[in-house]
Amino acid sequence: ESSVQSSCTDTLSLSSFSSDSELSVLSPKRRRIDETTMMSPRRDQNDDASFQAKELVEKLLQTKPGGEKILKEYRQTREVKDPLRRKLVNMVVSAMIEQYGTAPPMDVRTRYALGIVTLFPCLKDPYSEKGYEHFFDSKSNEGYIAWKLKNMQRELHGGRRRSSTSRDPSSNRGPQFGRPVNAEHQLEGDLCREAISLLRHSTDESQIFLKMEQTFKHRQELIQDSEKCETILSVFPRFLDTKGLVVQDFQMMFGEEVSSKLMEKWGTSLKVKVIKEANNLTKTPVLESLIQSAEESPEGNDESTWDSDMAALLLLVYLLPPPPGGKKRPVKITVREALSHVVRFHKSCRNLQETTSSVQGRQPYILAVGTTRCTINDYYIVVDGQLIPCKAKSSISAFDKLFKAHYVFGISYDQALHNMYTFVQTTIYNIDVGLCHESPRVKDLRAKLLN
Structure with a gap:
């Protein structure tokens, strides 16, 4: 009888537990299942929104001329190349205008952008908050959809431009953005001036590196001073004869892990993906030559071509070309001209x-000194017409130092190379990811290379 009573008591006790208590006595596996069920409504709502957006775009493609071609190519290749991506955006914008007029609601634009990357995951940007901002970003009103809408609005309004959305100044994060200095043992006042004086005359390399490290904060203050920023090389001339100082300053800004990103990522997979993507571009003789050099094919082995790494790096300029000319950019340069803003050969x-x-x-650039473009003896970074020697002898190391020189000397990116350098900044070095402004082209290329 006592055992029956105990059993009844246990049953009664269990049945009176709250739902939280019920979870606590379940097995871990069952508990996880129940917890997931309890947390699922919001996730289901997000899934429903993505599913509905995906269906919206899919139905559009199934009913509009040319839409099936996009779907067919994706099913066959799991890719959506640029020509079809442009056609996809045109179809989406036309559908929105047809239904909502020339100013479709923001949520409609967002829904289509979400639908595109849900239907075609290869187009999703893995570094963006939502993944579809390069198609439409409601915060900045930018992206491929926004661009196409603005073009169509301009056509309908006789070429008149509408006022653009102002951008948050904090999004202009790059080489000239003021960053806090957390370095220890920094010299100030008379001690700093003494160190600068010592640096001019010292022949002890270890002392040079130490004093440069201890005066890092002072250099950052000079960089942020608009009247003194161009005096860095005259105040600290050891940059011109001591290899490794640019890298040391960059590491003090971002740490060794960030500093090594390019060297870690480039050879493992990124270079191959860049070459593959460049092969999808419309070929020109120069582009064809660079691709052959990058692939190290026999056809590309002549004295006028760069080595494999440099050629592949220059392909980024083709993938992220100079912006078109306009009122703000009266002088348009070609991609071929932009290549010389990255590297120049000197016999x-x-x-x-x-x-x-x-x-x-x-703006800094690489000066490659050698007998031919593919046989380089020394690399220099040219800043303000002065030569900063590179420690390493490889082209990838020279480009690494070129990028870092922008930050060490507080120099803005070359306007023609802004998209290319921004891609390198965020996608390769992972600096200010999600904080700096990126054009849709940058996000689009990242989606192609990382998916």
Whole structure:
């Protein structure tokens, strides 16, 4: 009888537990299932929104001319190449205008953008908050959909431009963005001035690196001073004769892990993906030559071509070309011209000053010195017409230092290369991911390379 009573008591006790208590006595596996069920409504809502958006785009493609071609190519290749991506955006924008007029609601634009990346996961940007901002970003009113809408609105309004959405100044994060200095043992006042004086005359490399490290904060203050930022190389001339100082300053800004990103990522998979994507572009003789050099094919092995790494890096300029000319950019340069803003060849028998003296502007570039483009003996970074020697002898190391020089000397990206450098900043070095402004082209390329 007592056992029956105990059993009844146990049953009664269990039945009186709250739902939380019920979970606590269940097996871990069952508890996880029940907890998931309790937490699922919101997730289901998100899934429903994605599913509905996906269906919206899919039905559009199934009913509009050319839509089936996009779906068919994706089923066959799991890719949506640029020509079809442009056609997809045109179809989406046309459908919105047809239903809502020239100013469709923001939530409609967002729904279509979500539908595109849900239907075609290869187009989703893995670094963006939502993954579809390169198609439409409601915060900035930018993206492929927004661009197409603006173009169509302009056509309908006789070419008149509508006022653009103002951008948050904090989104302009890049080489000139002021960053806090967390370095220890920084010299100030008379001690700093003494260290700067010592640096000018010291021949002890270890002392040079130490004093440069201890005066890092002072250099950052100079960089942020608009009247003194161009005096860095005259105040700290050891940059011009001591290899490794640019890398040291960059590491003090971002740490060794960030500093090593390019060298870690490039050879493992990124280079191959860049070459593959470049093969989808419309070929020109220069582009064809760069691809052959990057692939190290026999056809590309002549004295006028760069080595494999440099050629592949230059393909990024083709994938993220200079922006078109306009009122804000009266001078448009070609992709071929933009390549010389990254690297220039200098024959080793000629005077170095012949090349640097004719250059105007502060934007740094690589000067590759050798007998041919594929046989380089030394690399320099040219800043303000002055030569900063590179420690390493490889082209990928030279490009690594070129990128870092922008931050170390507080120099903005070359306007023609802004998208390319922004891609390198966020996608390769992972600096200010989600915080700096990126064009839809940058996000689109990242989606292609990382998916």
